[in-house]
Amino acid sequence: xxxxxxxxxxxxxxxxxxxxxxxxxxxxxxxxxxxxxxxxxxxxxxxxxxxxxxxxxxxxxxxxxxxxxxxxxxxxxxxxxxxxxxxx
Numbered sequence: 273x274x275x276x277x278x279x280x281x282x283x284x285x286x287x288x289x290x291x292x293x294x295x296x297x298x299x300x301x302x303x304x305x306x307x308x309x310x311x312x313x314x315x316x317x318x319x320x321x322x323x324x325x326x327x328x329x330x331x332x333x334x335x336x337x338x339x340x341x342x343x344x345x346x347x348x349x350x351x352x353x354x355x356x357x358x359x360x
Contacts, residue, residue: 286313287340289333291321314340 286309290302299317306315316336321328 288315291325293322
């Protein structure tokens with residue numbers, strides 16, 4: 273499966289929350305998506321979760337989403353966003 277790059281990914285911050293045990297879309301695929309979305313994509317892997325990470329680990333999912341949204345509200349000092357991959 274190949275992600276089609278668009279102008280959307282250039283102008284918007286993107287958060288990819290991925291279950292480490294996702295057997296449908298693997299972490300390898302998630303990393304490829306992120307590479308195509310750079311520089312405004314952040315990939316965060318969530319341990320002990322599969323494809324339905326928002327149902328399997330709702331508190332962790334919501335915390336990650338909340339942190340991301342709070343960061344979007346902060347004023348920016350630069351035009352680039354750092355990307356990170358964190359295991360939770």
